[in-house]
Amino acid sequence: KFIEAAMKEGLRPCDTHELASVETIASTGSPLAPEGFDWVYDAVKPDVHLASFSGGTDICGCFVIGDPTSPVYRGEIQAPALGMDVAVFDDDG
DSSP states (O other): OHHHHHHHHTOOHHHHSOOTTOOEEEEOSSOOOHHHHHHIIIIIOTTOEEEEOEEETTTTEEEEEOOTTSOOOTTOOOEEOTTOOOOOOOTTO
């Protein structure tokens, strides 16, 4: 929710902070909307690794995670976490 809230407030951390050392930003809680990806790359840092994660407190872990060796696509989560048997389905199954 922080990324969405910062975006709605019109914040631009790249204009107010030195971000050269930031390499990765992780978004958790729910999948990050495509507009959130756009905001991070425009208002924070264009060459940061933006990783969207999804997991569960009941397992104390993540089902899907970011992968620093793979491309990032807006609105998508990159990879299953190690040891997780994850499947993705569309409306047609």
